[in-house]
Amino acid sequence: MYQVEPIGVVMPRDADDVQAAVEVARRHEVALLPRGGGTSLTGQTVNRALVLDFSRHMNRVLEVDAEAPWARVEPGLVQDELNHHVRPLGLLFGPDTSTSNRATLGGMLGNNSGGSHSIAYGLTVDHVVEVTALLVDGTRVVFGDVTPEELARRGRLPGLEGQIYREVGRIRDAYADEVRARYPHHWRRVAGYNLNELVGVGVKPGSLAGGGGDGSDGGGVSSDPPGSARGLNMARLIVGSEGTLVTIVETKVRLVRRPRTTALDVIHFRDLQEALESSQSILETGPYAVELTDKLILDLARGNIEQAQRMGFVQGDPAAILIVEYAGDSDAEVRAKVAELEARRARERFGYAATLAFDPAEQQSIWKLRKAGLGLLLGMKGDKKPIAFVEDTAVHPKHLAEF
Ligand SMILES: Cc1cc2nc3c(=O)[nH]c(=O)nc-3n(C[C@H](O)[C@H](O)[C@H](O)COP(=O)(O)OP(=O)(O)OC[C@H]3O[C@@H](n4cnc5c(N)ncnc54)[C@H](O)[C@@H]3O)c2cc1C
Known part of the structure; x- marks a missing residue:
């Protein structure tokens, strides 16, 4: 450009x-x-x-x-x-x-x-x-x-x-x-x-x-x-x-x-709007990171030789996933935080499935897929692709779904 x-x-x-x-x-x-x-x-x-x-x-x-x-x-x-x-x-x-x-x-x-x-x-x-x-x-x-x-x-x-x-x-x-x-x-x-x-x-x-x-x-x-x-x-x-x-x-x-331990709870959604709406509730649990990856990127990843190997954690064909990470001083601490989120998810009924990752190598592989997201978008074949020149909007989490 x-x-x-x-x-x-x-x-x-x-x-x-x-x-x-x-x-x-x-x-x-x-x-x-x-x-x-x-x-x-x-x-x-x-x-x-x-x-x-x-x-x-x-x-x-x-x-x-x-x-x-x-x-x-x-x-x-x-x-x-x-x-x-x-x-x-x-x-x-x-x-x-x-x-x-x-x-x-x-x-x-x-x-x-x-x-x-x-x-x-x-x-x-x-x-x-x-x-x-x-x-x-x-x-x-x-x-x-x-x-x-x-x-x-x-x-x-x-x-x-x-x-x-x-x-x-x-x-x-x-x-x-x-x-x-x-x-x-x-x-x-x-x-x-x-x-x-x-x-x-x-x-x-x-x-x-x-x-x-x-x-x-x-x-x-x-x-x-x-x-x-x-x-x-x-x-x-x-x-x-x-x-x-x-x-x-x-x-x-x-x-x-550096936190001693981390864990991931990857929540799967049938609907992008549902993912955005639940983010406010997830933030109340004090996560270390919350990152959204949508179907477009997941589909591009499936078609990419390197990223396709990382897709094993995805259950079904979600419209979006939210990668929620917790950090703590011990394994017990992060497991408790994940359990709290899962209880909240059952109570408030968001997401149709969740993949829990406690193994550092598995967590790293999931993050690598997330990190590859923008590169996959920019590398889309054909004329129809996003071009980065005005981007990265910041919206208060309270207004995210409405936005
Ligand atoms: C695929 C992809 C993903 C990205 N993801 C993110 C992201 O998650 N978060 C994010 O914030 N950004 C992201 N970016 C943007 C970019 O990678 C970051 O902003 C990064 O920190 C820029 O670092 P750089 O060394 O490449 O800087 P450059 O692009 O080389 O420079 C950035 C600016 O800093 C100035 N600068 C550099 N060195 C100096 C210096 N010594 N003194 C004064 N000014 C200086 C330059 O003039 C320029 O204006 C992404 C970009 C791509 C392509």
Whole structure:
């Protein structure tokens, strides 16, 4: 869908290389375009620009603090590689996209990515602590938490950095009421700059790492009272800006404790509407993830040599399945949660069958099928197929069925 030849491609080895590229781009008045895995769906990494490909060399884990816990990494590091690195410590980077085997931390920060476990962990914005970045004039800055006093002090710094802090303060003073009144009051939202961070509206409560999320229904909203002086995390303001504000050369992200055990309850529905309607009730049981896969994807999977082998868990020919995952510290804990859902299902009479998966290998195979869903859709043969350019709608679970 998007084909634009770049002016040039730079594969930086370190922040000094990036700085040199920024200076060349500035001298020649050429746009700069940072790029990770290039898996974005809406043309984010395609432009007539000098492309900075971070995935080739700037892909290292620099430091891990297992106690806090957090990791300091380069932007070209792939999600799965970070998770592989911290797995022996019982840790995990919470947000998980379907493209986790090739998408990078820099790209996740750029897009404010989230995945199947967003009901537990929120989005990338909920896990960023700090970014080290280059401004358009080549200045190297560290953006993170600033107290109100620090914001004022940094506003007095010379050059572009000082100007940024002054502008952020000015935008907050001028538009706080407007942002409070008009920004969507929902944290599951990735669109435009995170101006909501200036006033704390539409922020996932309790999602900051370590807590593992509040298991709420996904509609959590918190907001500072008007006029309150609050600090700010400048890194959270940058997340989701798709490379348009700064070029990130390093980031510090929070990690979460990896759950000891998980289990799946895959509920089968004869009707898609029934699946959507029951999701609100399922959310009340505190799941770790709830993902829908419909008949179109299941049929495509049946016709795909690799995915067809994973279809053994599907009973009959459902219009949709909901993959409900629970996490806990012990097998007994997750089994109890699954039993609670099954009791609720019998009481409220939703779904015609359920496949329970306690074996890790079986669970992994079911997740692999779910992850393959979008790829199967995009790979449909013939002219009639979905094309990703305006997609990923966020709807409050309460309004899902009606939507
Ligand atoms: C099949 C499929 C499934 C997907 N599933 C999901 C999903 O479940 N959840 C989800 O959120 N997304 C999903 N995506 C979209 C995409 O994979 C994610 O958003 C992913 O995190 C992007 O990472 P990337 O490394 O490929 O980033 P890229 O596409 O390379 O870049 C993403 C953005 O970040 C910017 N950027 C990259 N590096 C830097 C840097 N160093 N400094 C500043 N800006 C930078 C880029 O300029 C760009 O605007 C999916 C895409 C596909 C094709």
